[in-house]
Amino acid sequence: MNEPIVVIVRSIIAFFTLLIFTRVLGKQQISQLTFFDYILGITIGSVAASLTTDLDSRAWPHWVGLFMWTLLVWLIQWITTKSRKLSIYLDGEPTIVIMNGKIMEDAMKKLRYRIDDLVEQLRQKDVYDITQVEFAIIEKDGRLSVLKKAEHQSVTRKDMNVAVQPESVATEIIYDGVVIYSNLRQLKLDTKWLYGELKKMNIDSPGEVMYMSRKQDGTLYVDLYKDHINRDNVTDITD
Amino acid sequence: MKIVKALIPIALIAVFVFVMNTAFIFHPFIKSIPELFDDIENSALNGDWDKASEKTDALYKELAQKKFRWMQFAIERKEMNNLIINLYKLKGCIKIEDVSGSVDALYEMRANWSHLGS
Numbered sequence: 001m002n003e004p005i006v007v008i009v010r011s012i013i014a015f016f017t018l019l020i021f022t023r024v025l026g027k028q029q030i031s032q033l034t035f036f037d038y039i040l041g042i043t044i045g046s047v048a049a050s051l052t053t054d055l056d057s058r059a060w061p062h063w064v065g066l067f068m069w070t071l072l073v074w075l076i077q078w079i080t081t082k083s084r085k086l087s088i089y090l091d092g093e094p095t096i097v098i099m100n101g102k103i104m105e106d107a108m109k110k111l112r113y114r115i116d117d118l119v120e121q122l123r124q125k126d127v128y129d130i131t132q133v134e135f136a137i138i139e140k141d142g143r144l145s146v147l148k149k150a151e152h153q154s155v156t157r158k159d160m161n162v163a164v165q166p167e168s169v170a171t172e173i174i175y176d177g178v179v180i181y182s183n184l185r186q187l188k189l190d191t192k193w194l195y196g197e198l199k200k201m202n203i204d205s206p207g208e209v210m211y212m213s214r215k216q217d218g219t220l221y222v223d224l225y226k227d228h229i230n231r232d233n234v235t236d237i238t239d
Numbered sequence: 240m241k242i243v244k245a246l247i248p249i250a251l252i253a254v255f256v257f258v259m260n261t262a263f264i265f266h267p268f269i270k271s272i273p274e275l276f277d278d279i280e281n282s283a284l285n286g287d288w289d290k291a292s293e294k295t296d297a298l299y300k301e302l303a304q305k306k307f308r309w310m311q312f313a314i315e316r317k318e319m320n321n322l323i324i325n326l327y328k329l330k331g332c333i334k335i336e337d338v339s340g341s342v343d344a345l346y347e348m349r350a351n352w353s354h355l356g357s
Contacts, residue, residue, distance in 0.1 A: 002311065009312050013255045020248040055316040060259040 003055060010059050014048040017063065021070040025077065034091060034140050044069050091140055098136035101149065111138060122146065168216035174209045177225070187214060262313040266355050271301055276349055283333065283341040291333045291341065299326055314355055321351050 021044075044066060051062035080087035095107050097118060108118070119130065121144035127133060135147040157164050171183050173194065184194065194206070201222060203209060211223045257264075275298040282291035303326075307319055325348040332340035 003316075006311050009258065013258065016251055017255060020252065023248075058259070058313065058315050060263075060313070063255070063259055 006055060007053060011052045013059060013063065014051045014066075017051075017066060018044070018048050021066065025070065025073055035142065036091075040069065040073055044073075094140060094145075095138045096135065097138055097144075098130075098133050101131070101134055103130075113138065118144070165217070170213035170215045170219075170221065172211070172213050174206050174212035176211075177207045177209060179206045189214075258312050260313055262310040262355055266310070266352075269306065272298070272306065272352060273349075275301065276345055276352075279329070279333075280342060280345050283338055283345075286336075286338075288333055288336050292330075295326070295330055295333055302326065310355070318351065318355055322348060322355075325351060 047062055047065045047069060050057075051059055051066065054062070076090060080090055095111055097104050097108055097111075097113065103115070103118070108115070118136070122128075122130060122133065122136070125144060125146045127146055127148065132148050132152040133146055134149045137145045139145055171187055172180055173183055173187075173189075174180065179191070179194065181191075184190065197220065198204070198206065198209070203222070203224070206212075208224055208226070209222060210225050211221070213221045215221075275294055278294045279291050279298065282288070282294060302322060311319065325344055329341060329344040329348065332344055
Protein backbone atom coordinates (compact mmCIF):
# COMPACT_ATOMS: atom_id res chain seq x y z
CA MET A 1 0.00 0.00 0.00
CA ASN A 2 1.33 3.40 -1.01
CA GLU A 3 0.14 5.17 2.12
CA PRO A 4 0.72 8.82 1.10
CA ILE A 5 -1.18 8.29 -2.17
CA VAL A 6 -4.06 6.58 -0.34
CA VAL A 7 -4.17 9.45 2.18
CA ILE A 8 -4.16 12.00 -0.66
CA VAL A 9 -7.07 10.28 -2.43
CA ARG A 10 -9.01 9.87 0.82
CA SER A 11 -8.34 13.53 1.72
CA ILE A 12 -9.79 14.64 -1.62
CA ILE A 13 -12.85 12.46 -0.99
CA ALA A 14 -13.32 13.79 2.57
CA PHE A 15 -12.68 17.42 1.61
CA PHE A 16 -15.14 17.60 -1.28
CA THR A 17 -17.71 15.45 0.54
CA LEU A 18 -17.63 17.88 3.48
CA LEU A 19 -17.81 20.84 1.10
CA ILE A 20 -20.87 19.41 -0.68
CA PHE A 21 -22.58 18.28 2.52
CA THR A 22 -22.07 21.60 4.30
CA ARG A 23 -23.50 23.41 1.26
CA VAL A 24 -26.53 21.13 1.47
CA LEU A 25 -26.94 21.98 5.16
CA GLY A 26 -27.12 25.70 4.39
CA LYS A 27 -25.69 28.88 5.74
CA GLN A 28 -26.47 28.80 9.44
CA GLN A 29 -24.26 31.39 11.08
CA ILE A 30 -21.53 30.09 13.40
CA SER A 31 -22.70 32.61 16.03
CA GLN A 32 -26.20 31.10 15.90
CA LEU A 33 -25.03 27.57 16.57
CA THR A 34 -26.46 25.92 19.64
CA PHE A 35 -24.27 23.68 21.78
CA PHE A 36 -25.75 20.64 20.03
CA ASP A 37 -24.96 22.10 16.58
CA TYR A 38 -21.41 22.70 17.79
CA ILE A 39 -21.07 19.06 18.92
CA LEU A 40 -22.52 17.91 15.58
CA GLY A 41 -19.89 19.92 13.74
CA ILE A 42 -17.11 18.36 15.80
CA THR A 43 -18.48 14.84 15.25
CA ILE A 44 -18.79 15.28 11.49
CA GLY A 45 -15.25 16.71 11.39
CA SER A 46 -13.97 13.80 13.44
CA VAL A 47 -15.57 11.25 11.08
CA ALA A 48 -14.04 13.08 8.11
CA ALA A 49 -10.61 12.98 9.80
CA SER A 50 -10.93 9.21 10.33
CA LEU A 51 -11.94 8.80 6.70
CA THR A 52 -8.73 10.55 5.69
CA THR A 53 -6.08 8.94 7.87
CA ASP A 54 -7.44 5.74 9.38
CA LEU A 55 -5.98 3.32 6.84
CA ASP A 56 -6.77 0.34 9.08
CA SER A 57 -10.41 0.65 8.13
CA ARG A 58 -12.08 1.08 4.78
CA ALA A 59 -13.09 4.57 3.65
CA TRP A 60 -16.63 3.54 2.76
CA PRO A 61 -18.06 2.98 6.31
CA HIS A 62 -16.62 6.35 7.38
CA TRP A 63 -18.20 7.99 4.36
CA VAL A 64 -21.54 6.35 5.16
CA GLY A 65 -21.20 7.68 8.74
CA LEU A 66 -20.52 11.15 7.37
CA PHE A 67 -23.54 10.88 5.09
CA MET A 68 -25.80 9.67 7.91
CA TRP A 69 -24.76 12.46 10.31
CA THR A 70 -25.36 15.03 7.58
CA LEU A 71 -28.70 13.45 6.69
CA LEU A 72 -29.81 13.51 10.34
CA VAL A 73 -28.75 17.14 10.77
CA TRP A 74 -30.61 18.03 7.58
CA LEU A 75 -33.65 16.11 8.83
CA ILE A 76 -33.64 17.96 12.15
CA GLN A 77 -33.27 21.28 10.29
CA TRP A 78 -36.19 20.37 8.04
CA ILE A 79 -38.40 19.29 10.96
CA THR A 80 -37.62 22.42 12.96
CA THR A 81 -38.51 24.66 10.02
CA LYS A 82 -41.80 22.82 9.49
CA SER A 83 -43.02 22.61 13.08
CA ARG A 84 -42.71 25.35 15.69
CA LYS A 85 -43.52 22.92 18.52
CA LEU A 86 -40.85 20.45 17.43
CA SER A 87 -38.42 23.32 16.94
CA ILE A 88 -38.91 24.34 20.58
CA TYR A 89 -38.70 20.71 21.71
CA LEU A 90 -35.50 19.98 19.78
CA ASP A 91 -33.70 23.34 19.84
CA GLY A 92 -35.05 24.75 23.10
CA GLU A 93 -36.19 28.35 23.49
CA PRO A 94 -34.85 31.59 24.93
CA THR A 95 -35.14 32.02 28.72
CA ILE A 96 -35.82 35.29 30.51
CA VAL A 97 -33.38 35.71 33.40
CA ILE A 98 -34.17 39.35 34.24
CA MET A 99 -37.75 40.56 33.91
CA ASN A 100 -38.78 44.12 34.74
CA GLY A 101 -35.46 44.52 36.51
CA LYS A 102 -35.96 41.43 38.71
CA ILE A 103 -33.69 38.39 38.53
CA MET A 104 -35.62 35.19 37.74
CA GLU A 105 -33.94 32.76 40.15
CA ASP A 106 -36.07 29.75 39.20
CA ALA A 107 -35.32 30.14 35.51
CA MET A 108 -31.62 30.52 36.28
CA LYS A 109 -31.65 27.42 38.48
CA LYS A 110 -33.22 25.40 35.63
CA LEU A 111 -30.45 26.53 33.31
CA ARG A 112 -27.76 25.91 35.99
CA TYR A 113 -26.80 29.51 35.28
CA ARG A 114 -25.01 31.33 38.10
CA ILE A 115 -25.32 34.98 39.04
CA ASP A 116 -21.58 35.28 38.25
CA ASP A 117 -22.29 34.13 34.69
CA LEU A 118 -25.08 36.69 34.39
CA VAL A 119 -22.95 39.56 35.68
CA GLU A 120 -20.05 38.51 33.42
CA GLN A 121 -22.25 38.38 30.33
CA LEU A 122 -23.79 41.74 31.25
CA ARG A 123 -20.30 43.24 31.45
CA GLN A 124 -19.58 41.84 27.99
CA LYS A 125 -22.62 43.82 26.87
CA ASP A 126 -21.12 46.98 28.48
CA VAL A 127 -23.59 46.84 31.34
CA TYR A 128 -21.73 47.25 34.64
CA ASP A 129 -24.77 48.05 36.78
CA ILE A 130 -27.50 45.41 36.96
CA THR A 131 -30.05 48.04 38.01
CA GLN A 132 -29.88 49.44 34.45
CA VAL A 133 -31.38 46.23 33.01
CA GLU A 134 -35.07 45.91 32.24
CA PHE A 135 -34.91 42.55 30.46
CA ALA A 136 -32.15 39.97 30.00
CA ILE A 137 -32.72 36.85 27.91
CA ILE A 138 -30.48 33.81 27.47
CA GLU A 139 -30.74 32.90 23.80
CA LYS A 140 -30.72 29.32 22.49
CA ASP A 141 -27.02 29.62 21.63
CA GLY A 142 -26.21 30.70 25.23
CA ARG A 143 -25.66 34.37 24.45
CA LEU A 144 -27.30 37.07 26.56
CA SER A 145 -29.58 39.69 25.01
CA VAL A 146 -30.10 42.79 27.12
CA LEU A 147 -32.75 45.51 27.05
CA LYS A 148 -31.75 48.46 29.21
CA LYS A 149 -34.27 50.54 31.10
CA ALA A 150 -35.51 53.47 29.00
CA GLU A 151 -33.58 56.05 31.05
CA HIS A 152 -30.29 54.20 30.40
CA GLN A 153 -30.70 53.71 26.66
CA SER A 154 -28.60 55.74 24.22
CA VAL A 155 -30.16 58.72 22.53
CA THR A 156 -30.94 58.08 18.88
CA ARG A 157 -31.18 60.52 15.97
CA LYS A 158 -34.92 59.97 16.04
CA ASP A 159 -35.09 61.04 19.70
CA MET A 160 -33.33 64.25 18.68
CA ASN A 161 -35.46 64.71 15.55
CA VAL A 162 -32.39 64.74 13.31
CA ALA A 163 -33.21 64.07 9.65
CA VAL A 164 -31.33 61.12 8.21
CA GLN A 165 -30.73 59.84 4.68
CA PRO A 166 -31.50 56.14 4.18
CA GLU A 167 -28.27 54.13 3.93
CA SER A 168 -27.62 52.05 0.83
CA VAL A 169 -25.26 49.26 -0.10
CA ALA A 170 -22.57 50.05 -2.64
CA THR A 171 -22.47 48.02 -5.86
CA GLU A 172 -19.12 46.83 -7.23
CA ILE A 173 -18.37 48.13 -10.70
CA ILE A 174 -14.69 47.20 -11.10
CA TYR A 175 -13.04 44.38 -9.19
CA ASP A 176 -9.35 43.61 -9.61
CA GLY A 177 -9.18 45.60 -12.84
CA VAL A 178 -12.16 43.81 -14.38
CA VAL A 179 -15.46 45.57 -15.12
CA ILE A 180 -18.49 43.76 -13.68
CA TYR A 181 -20.89 44.36 -16.55
CA SER A 182 -23.83 42.61 -14.87
CA ASN A 183 -23.70 45.13 -11.98
CA LEU A 184 -23.29 47.99 -14.43
CA ARG A 185 -26.44 46.86 -16.26
CA GLN A 186 -28.26 46.46 -12.93
CA LEU A 187 -27.47 50.10 -12.15
CA LYS A 188 -28.81 51.02 -15.63
CA LEU A 189 -25.41 52.40 -16.59
CA ASP A 190 -23.11 51.63 -19.51
CA THR A 191 -19.43 51.55 -20.40
CA LYS A 192 -19.70 55.04 -21.90
CA TRP A 193 -20.66 56.38 -18.49
CA LEU A 194 -17.90 54.31 -16.81
CA TYR A 195 -15.14 55.55 -19.12
CA GLY A 196 -16.44 59.10 -18.71
CA GLU A 197 -16.21 58.83 -14.92
CA LEU A 198 -12.75 57.29 -15.14
CA LYS A 199 -11.59 60.05 -17.47
CA LYS A 200 -12.77 62.66 -14.96
CA MET A 201 -10.42 61.04 -12.46
CA ASN A 202 -7.54 60.91 -15.00
CA ILE A 203 -7.77 57.12 -15.26
CA ASP A 204 -7.15 55.75 -18.74
CA SER A 205 -8.53 52.23 -18.36
CA PRO A 206 -10.38 49.98 -15.83
CA GLY A 207 -7.19 47.91 -15.65
CA GLU A 208 -5.65 50.63 -13.47
CA VAL A 209 -8.46 50.31 -10.93
CA MET A 210 -8.23 47.77 -8.12
CA TYR A 211 -11.74 48.44 -6.81
CA MET A 212 -14.58 50.72 -7.80
CA SER A 213 -18.06 50.85 -6.32
CA ARG A 214 -21.08 53.13 -6.54
CA LYS A 215 -23.69 53.89 -3.90
CA GLN A 216 -27.32 54.50 -4.79
CA ASP A 217 -26.88 58.24 -4.31
CA GLY A 218 -24.17 58.18 -6.99
CA THR A 219 -21.15 58.42 -4.68
CA LEU A 220 -18.19 56.62 -6.21
CA TYR A 221 -15.36 54.88 -4.37
CA VAL A 222 -12.24 54.26 -6.44
CA ASP A 223 -8.99 52.57 -5.39
CA LEU A 224 -6.13 52.40 -7.87
CA TYR A 225 -3.29 49.89 -8.01
CA LYS A 226 -0.88 52.82 -7.96
CA ASP A 227 -2.04 54.84 -4.99
CA HIS A 228 0.89 57.30 -5.15
CA ILE A 229 1.20 57.27 -1.37
CA ASN A 230 4.23 59.04 0.06
CA ARG A 231 5.95 56.29 2.06
CA ASP A 232 7.25 58.88 4.56
CA ASN A 233 3.68 59.58 5.67
CA VAL A 234 2.75 55.93 6.19
CA THR A 235 2.16 55.01 9.84
CA ASP A 236 3.99 51.81 10.72
CA ILE A 237 1.99 49.86 13.29
CA THR A 238 4.25 46.81 13.26
CA ASP A 239 6.97 46.11 15.83
CA MET B 240 -26.62 26.01 -16.21
CA LYS B 241 -28.55 25.21 -13.02
CA ILE B 242 -28.69 21.54 -14.00
CA VAL B 243 -24.93 21.49 -14.62
CA LYS B 244 -24.32 23.13 -11.23
CA ALA B 245 -26.46 20.50 -9.53
CA LEU B 246 -24.90 17.67 -11.52
CA ILE B 247 -21.30 18.49 -10.56
CA PRO B 248 -21.68 17.55 -6.85
CA ILE B 249 -23.82 14.53 -7.74
CA ALA B 250 -21.18 13.32 -10.22
CA LEU B 251 -18.41 13.92 -7.67
CA ILE B 252 -20.27 11.95 -5.01
CA ALA B 253 -20.87 9.14 -7.52
CA VAL B 254 -17.14 9.02 -8.37
CA PHE B 255 -16.23 8.96 -4.65
CA VAL B 256 -18.69 6.14 -3.94
CA PHE B 257 -17.27 4.21 -6.90
CA VAL B 258 -13.63 4.71 -5.81
CA MET B 259 -14.42 3.64 -2.25
CA ASN B 260 -16.13 0.47 -3.46
CA THR B 261 -13.92 -0.63 -6.38
CA ALA B 262 -12.68 -3.72 -4.52
CA PHE B 263 -16.19 -4.75 -3.52
CA ILE B 264 -17.56 -4.20 -7.03
CA PHE B 265 -14.77 -5.72 -9.12
CA HIS B 266 -13.08 -8.38 -7.04
CA PRO B 267 -15.73 -11.09 -7.69
CA PHE B 268 -15.03 -10.65 -11.42
CA ILE B 269 -11.27 -11.15 -11.10
CA LYS B 270 -10.65 -14.71 -12.19
CA SER B 271 -6.84 -14.68 -12.42
CA ILE B 272 -6.26 -14.80 -8.66
CA PRO B 273 -8.57 -17.80 -7.85
CA GLU B 274 -7.13 -19.58 -10.91
CA LEU B 275 -3.62 -19.12 -9.53
CA PHE B 276 -4.82 -20.42 -6.13
CA ASP B 277 -6.12 -23.58 -7.88
CA ASP B 278 -2.90 -24.00 -9.92
CA ILE B 279 -0.71 -23.69 -6.82
CA GLU B 280 -2.90 -26.12 -4.86
CA ASN B 281 -2.85 -28.72 -7.66
CA SER B 282 0.92 -28.35 -8.12
CA ALA B 283 1.53 -28.73 -4.36
CA LEU B 284 -0.77 -31.78 -4.12
CA ASN B 285 0.97 -33.35 -7.13
CA GLY B 286 4.41 -32.60 -5.72
CA ASP B 287 5.33 -30.30 -8.63
CA TRP B 288 7.14 -27.77 -6.43
CA ASP B 289 8.91 -25.93 -9.28
CA LYS B 290 5.57 -25.11 -10.88
CA ALA B 291 4.07 -24.22 -7.47
CA SER B 292 6.97 -21.82 -6.84
CA GLU B 293 6.61 -20.30 -10.33
CA LYS B 294 2.86 -19.79 -9.85
CA THR B 295 3.39 -18.28 -6.38
CA ASP B 296 5.73 -15.68 -7.92
CA ALA B 297 3.08 -15.00 -10.55
CA LEU B 298 0.48 -14.65 -7.78
CA TYR B 299 2.70 -12.14 -5.97
CA LYS B 300 3.10 -10.07 -9.15
CA GLU B 301 -0.60 -10.21 -9.93
CA LEU B 302 -1.67 -9.37 -6.40
CA ALA B 303 0.89 -6.92 -5.04
CA GLN B 304 1.96 -5.21 -8.24
CA LYS B 305 -1.31 -5.08 -10.18
CA LYS B 306 -4.52 -5.57 -8.23
CA PHE B 307 -3.53 -3.79 -5.03
CA ARG B 308 -2.59 -0.68 -7.03
CA TRP B 309 -6.17 0.22 -7.79
CA MET B 310 -7.78 -1.62 -4.91
CA GLN B 311 -5.77 0.16 -2.21
CA PHE B 312 -8.23 3.07 -1.98
CA ALA B 313 -11.09 0.73 -1.17
CA ILE B 314 -9.63 -1.83 1.20
CA GLU B 315 -8.09 -1.96 4.66
CA ARG B 316 -4.33 -1.91 5.11
CA LYS B 317 -4.76 -4.98 7.35
CA GLU B 318 -6.50 -6.93 4.55
CA MET B 319 -3.60 -6.28 2.18
CA ASN B 320 -1.01 -7.09 4.82
CA ASN B 321 -2.77 -10.37 5.68
CA LEU B 322 -2.72 -11.49 2.05
CA ILE B 323 0.97 -10.63 1.71
CA ILE B 324 1.75 -12.51 4.96
CA ASN B 325 -0.22 -15.52 3.65
CA LEU B 326 1.75 -15.32 0.43
CA TYR B 327 5.12 -15.37 2.21
CA LYS B 328 3.92 -18.24 4.41
CA LEU B 329 2.98 -20.10 1.21
CA LYS B 330 6.41 -19.36 -0.30
CA GLY B 331 8.10 -20.81 2.79
CA CYS B 332 5.96 -23.96 2.73
CA ILE B 333 6.69 -24.48 -0.98
CA LYS B 334 10.41 -24.02 -0.33
CA ILE B 335 10.43 -26.85 2.25
CA GLU B 336 7.96 -28.83 0.14
CA ASP B 337 5.33 -28.96 2.89
CA VAL B 338 1.99 -30.02 1.36
CA SER B 339 -0.24 -29.48 4.41
CA GLY B 340 1.36 -26.10 5.18
CA SER B 341 0.94 -24.96 1.57
CA VAL B 342 -2.72 -25.99 1.43
CA ASP B 343 -3.31 -24.36 4.84
CA ALA B 344 -1.75 -21.06 3.68
CA LEU B 345 -3.65 -21.23 0.40
CA TYR B 346 -7.05 -21.68 2.09
CA GLU B 347 -6.31 -18.81 4.44
CA MET B 348 -5.48 -16.72 1.37
CA ARG B 349 -8.70 -17.78 -0.33
CA ALA B 350 -10.68 -16.71 2.73
CA ASN B 351 -8.89 -13.36 2.94
CA TRP B 352 -9.33 -12.81 -0.80
CA SER B 353 -13.04 -13.62 -0.75
CA HIS B 354 -13.66 -11.12 2.08
CA LEU B 355 -11.59 -8.37 0.48
CA GLY B 356 -13.40 -5.04 0.47
CA SER B 357 -16.59 -6.39 1.98
